[in-house]
Amino acid sequence: MKRKLLAASSVACLMLSGAAFAADMTVGFSQIGSESGWRAAETTVTQQQAKERGIDLKFADAQQKQENQIKAVRGFIAQGVDAILIAPVVATGWDDVLAEAKEAEIPVVLLDRQIDAPEDLYLTAVTSDQVYEGKVAGEWLVKDIGDKACKVVELQGTTGSSPAINRKKGFEEAIAGHANISIARSQTGDFTRTKGKEVMESFIKAENGGKDICAVYAHNDDMAVGAIQAIKEAGLKPGTDIKVVSIDAVPDIFLAMAEGEANATVELTPNMAGPAFDVLEKFKADGTVPPKWIQTESKLFTQADDPKGVYESKKDLGY
Amino acid sequence: MKKFRQLRPQLLALAVVLVMVGLISPGFFSVTVQNGRLYGSLIDVGVRVAPVALLAIGMTLVIATKGIDLSVGAVMAITGAVAATLVADGHSVPVVLAVSLALGLLCGIWNGVLVAFLDIQPIIATLILMVAGRGIAQLITGGVILTFNDPAFSFIGSGAVLGIPMPILIWLAMGLAVGLLVRRSALGLLIEAVGINRRASMLVGVRARFLILATYAISGLCAAMAGMIVTADIHGADANNAGLWLELDAILAVVIGGTSLAGGRFSITASLIGALIIQALNTGILMSGWPPEFNLIVKAVVIVTILTLQSPAVADELTMLRDFLRRKGAQK
Numbered sequence: 238m239k240r241k242l243l244a245a246s247s248v249a250c251l252m253l254s255g256a257a258f259a260a261d262m263t264v265g266f267s268q269i270g271s272e273s274g275w276r277a278a279e280t281t282v283t284q285q286q287a288k289e290r291g292i293d294l295k296f297a298d299a300q301q302k303q304e305n306q307i308k309a310v311r312g313f314i315a316q317g318v319d320a321i322l323i324a325p326v327v328a329t330g331w332d333d334v335l336a337e338a339k340e341a342e343i344p345v346v347l348l349d350r351q352i353d354a355p356e357d358l359y360l361t362a363v364t365s366d367q368v369y370e371g372k373v374a375g376e377w378l379v380k381d382i383g384d385k386a387c388k389v390v391e392l393q394g395t396t397g398s399s400p401a402i403n404r405k406k407g408f409e410e411a412i413a414g415h416a417n418i419s420i421a422r423s424q425t426g427d428f429t430r431t432k433g434k435e436v437m438e439s440f441i442k443a444e445n446g447g448k449d450i451c452a453v454y455a456h457n458d459d460m461a462v463g464a465i466q467a468i469k470e471a472g473l474k475p476g477t478d479i480k481v482v483s484i485d486a487v488p489d490i491f492l493a494m495a496e497g498e499a500n501a502t503v504e505l506t507p508n509m510a511g512p513a514f515d516v517l518e519k520f521k522a523d524g525t526v527p528p529k530w531i532q533t534e535s536k537l538f539t540q541a542d543d544p545k546g547v548y549e550s551k552k553d554l555g556y
Numbered sequence: 557m558k559k560f561r562q563l564r565p566q567l568l569a570l571a572v573v574l575v576m577v578g579l580i581s582p583g584f585f586s587v588t589v590q591n592g593r594l595y596g597s598l599i600d601v602g603v604r605v606a607p608v609a610l611l612a613i614g615m616t617l618v619i620a621t622k623g624i625d626l627s628v629g630a631v632m633a634i635t636g637a638v639a640a641t642l643v644a645d646g647h648s649v650p651v652v653l654a655v656s657l658a659l660g661l662l663c664g665i666w667n668g669v670l671v672a673f674l675d676i677q678p679i680i681a682t683l684i685l686m687v688a689g690r691g692i693a694q695l696i697t698g699g700v701i702l703t704f705n706d707p708a709f710s711f712i713g714s715g716a717v718l719g720i721p722m723p724i725l726i727w728l729a730m731g732l733a734v735g736l737l738v739r740r741s742a743l744g745l746l747i748e749a750v751g752i753n754r755r756a757s758m759l760v761g762v763r764a765r766f767l768i769l770a771t772y773a774i775s776g777l778c779a780a781m782a783g784m785i786v787t788a789d790i791h792g793a794d795a796n797n798a799g800l801w802l803e804l805d806a807i808l809a810v811v812i813g814g815t816s817l818a819g820g821r822f823s824i825t826a827s828l829i830g831a832l833i834i835q836a837l838n839t840g841i842l843m844s845g846w847p848p849e850f851n852l853i854v855k856a857v858v859i860v861t862i863l864t865l866q867s868p869a870v871a872d873e874l875t876m877l878r879d880f881l882r883r884k885g886a887q888k
Contacts (some may be wrong), residue, residue, distance in 0.1 A: 271699045370624035394641065397847045425848035427799040430701070430790040434603055441583060442597050459701065463790055470714060472591055489703060555701055 262521065263293040265313030266322040266510075271300040272544075275507060277350065279324070290514055295401060299402035303327050307334045314341050320360075320517045322510065324348040335359060344520055348509040351530075360528045361508045361516055367400050370484050370535045371407025373503045377537055378452055378482055379415050381500070387451040390440045391423040391432050394456040394466060401425070402485055404456045411522035421450070423463060433460030437467035447473050452480035458490040458502055465498050476500055476540075486538055488551040494544035504536040520553040566813055568828040573833050578838030582623040582885035585844060588785045593716035597839060599724075603836035606633065607782040607799065608722035611806035612813070612827040613727075613734050614664075614775030619810050621677035621768050622673055622751045622819030625761045628806060630689025633800030637696040639784050640793035652709060658779050663689070664776020666687045668769035686803070693795035703792035713788030723785050727828075730781065734774065735824045742820075747771065751819025809834055812862060833862070 244495055268280055280296070283328065287294035295318065299308035303326050313321050321343055325331065328351065336357035338345050347362035380387070391408070394401030405423075412418045421439050426433035435454060441447035452550065455461035461483035468475040474500040475481055483490060486504035493499040516527040538547060578584045587596035600765075611628045618625045639656045641651075645746055663685060670681035715722045738744035746825030752762045758764045760831040782802070787793050811817065812833055843853050864870055 265595075271694065271739055274700045277699050393848060396851070422845055423847070425851070426798075428793060431585065431786055431797065434790060435600075436842055439597065439839060442583070442600070443845065453655055459794075466714075466790065484843050489701070555698075 241413065242263060261291075262295075262320065262517070263295065263317040263475070264318075264322060264514075265295045265297065265309070265316070266516070267297045267299055267306045267309040267313075267324065269306075269324050269326045270299055271449055272301060274556040275485065275505065276324075278507035278551075279509060281347075281555045282507045283322070286508065286510045286514055290518075291516065299326060301326060309335050310356075314338055316342060317341075319521065319523075320512060321345045322348055322513055324392050324509075325350050327351050328353045329421075332358065333380075337468045344458070344517065346513040346517060347526045348513060352485045356529050360520060361513075361531055362511045363533060365505050365533045365535055367403035368407040369532075370503045370505065371404035372411045373407075373537050374454060374484055374501065375408040375411025375501075377501045377539070378480070378532060379412060379418065381480065382418060382451070384417060385451070386417050387418045388444070388449055389418060389423040389452045389454055390434055390437075390444070390450050391420050392426040392453065392455040392460040393423060394425065394428045396425045398428075401456055408454055412420045416544050420454075426463070428457050428459060429461035430459045433463030434467045435463075436460075437464035438471070441467060441471045441473075444464070446537075447462070447479060450479050452482065455481070455483040456483040460482045461499060461502075462489055462493060464541045465493055469498075473556075486536075486547075486551075487556050488548050488554075489556075491548035491551065492545040494538070494540050495548065497540065504534075504538060506533050506536070509533060560619075562823065562824055563715050563829065565583075565866050566826045566833070568813070569865075570829055570836065571788055572838045573836050573840070573858065577843065579838060580840060581843035581845075584619075584840070585723065589719060593719050593721060597843060599721065600725040601835050601839045602834065603721045604839065605831050606785050607802055608725040608805045609828055610730055610778045610782040610785075610811055610830040611775075611802055612809040612831045613731055614771070614778035614823055615803075615810050616813070616815055616824050616827040617734070617738070617747060617753050617805070618678070618775050619815055619870035620747050620751045620819060620822035621771050621818060622754070623768065623818070624682065625667060625769065625772060626679065626682040626783075626803050627663065627685035627689055628668060628775060628779040629801060629803045630686045630693070631660055631776055632786065632847060633693035633793075633795050634663065634689050634696070634839065635660050635780040635783035636787035636798045637693040637702065637795050638792040639709070639787050640702040640704055643697055643706045643709045646701060647791060649706075649708045653784070657756045659719065660776045660780020660783070661773055662776070663779070664773040664828040665769065667776065668772030671772060672765040672768035689765060690795065693793075693798070697793055697795045699795070701781035701792050705791065710788050710791055713785050723789075726785065730778065731824055731828050738824070743767075748820050760789045777821075805834055808859070811865075812859070834859075834884065 247489050266283055266509055271277055284294060292428050299305035306326060323337060325347060331352050331354045335345060335354055339358055345359040346360050351362050394404060414437045424436045437545055444450050453464050455464060465475040465481060468479050473479060477495045481499040482501045484503045490502050512531050519525040584597045585596055587594055600769050615625055634838050638659055639652050641653060642652045657815060667682050670676045671678050712722055717725060747763050747767055751763055785796050785879045809830035810827045812830030813823060815822040837855055841854055
């Protein structure tokens, strides 16, 4: 009985102190810069999340340069912020500045990307699991196709980039053991619409005018949008003649889904800051140390998930 | 006939590349009519080469004056972004075309003024716009891929007249127009004179500054056309990626075409064949089904081979070898 009471009171304390901390917490956020639409959406969502929680967010745009990020982090330390979020532009070279933050007892949370530094220098990293993203896409196709024979063509991301390697791996894991599904062709579309369209055009010509292709798997939505145009111009129906599954969940793919031209996408959520703020609030309240890696949800969207509505909710995030 | 002989190395290289691609992927040469337009891999080569072909036209003239234009890729991004913004705002196609072309011309004139009148070295002068241009384009689009849905403008990228896709018609027409302009007048000769020796040509009364400015202006105009084609093609302006690194492909096309980076003699036809060689390779690699890790290696090996065979040193050796064999044959 006594123990229960204690637990209840400590929970109440935690909630109280959590709320108190959130109200006057100042967080510095060093963003990479504006390299893509997703990045812009991440910035927007981070600002929204901070506003909802009453967190004072100090934002620094690094314009794709690590030296700017290091400067920004040093600035945050000098200002005595309560926590620092970093979306690291590269993986190496963080040890010194993170040690300075540690000395000043300011917890650091990494967003979206991991780094090569001793784990004790940062609180945690919030990222998606790219292999899992590929797996979710592959599992959708396995379920959707059933027992039919299916030749898949794959539009890879930039050759050698980690999302390209991991999303390919995850998809292959998902279709392994399903002999009816095979990857007939795989080429890089450099994550862009133009290249996605050009590569899809050549796939269609190489595979009997596209009649032999049952689905296209693109490592991002932009290439899928390009592929959809190539399929249409070849006189086929994207979404029915050739299924389209991709990753990222940018607004434009939902327009295509609403038209029935795309079938499924796996979300790379721009809300990396939400989970980061959650753990920071807990850490500040009672020192709860989170695990070193927090995986974000990789949600699957299909035509059944009200694509029009999702588009409306996403279109103003700055994608 | 003399012209044809000059183009022989480039035509030979194109033929060899096409035959190689044809061997790797049968069906490469089959052209059919689908939905009232020509359809096939060979047509794809003609369509996909359009941006580089257009850039190569302007680049040939610039290089002939001993200059270089690194900004064309960024100019493509700027004009694409402006065109997409205007189309999305509901402006009519003639307005969009006029504004975008004028903007390309303006970018070219900016480069031309820096090079011809302020005497800044071309590689640095055009680097300024190359670096700043993509930022300008991002400012215009607000950092997003600006999409639009306007069949009239998209026609430039994916439409067809008499079954021939628009991009093919555009680069052919532009090549013909600029080619006639410089070769049916003395302009071409004057450009070559400026490229070989600017000071000497100025002393004999050639208005070198104006000519150099004009070549950069034409280069900007070509980049504007290329920018509109890629924008119309994907129904959107991608400021981050439109025209990215295409300036290098254009320079490569000019070099494969045999125009020297040291200025002087040039051939627009040869540069266009150079662009076709590059694109035939690209399409061939895509059709081959090889893993993407090989793309750049294959491209590099083929291009090094072509350039080696074209190099004066190797050509001399080959001539000497031929003469030697002939003499030996005569002795017998």
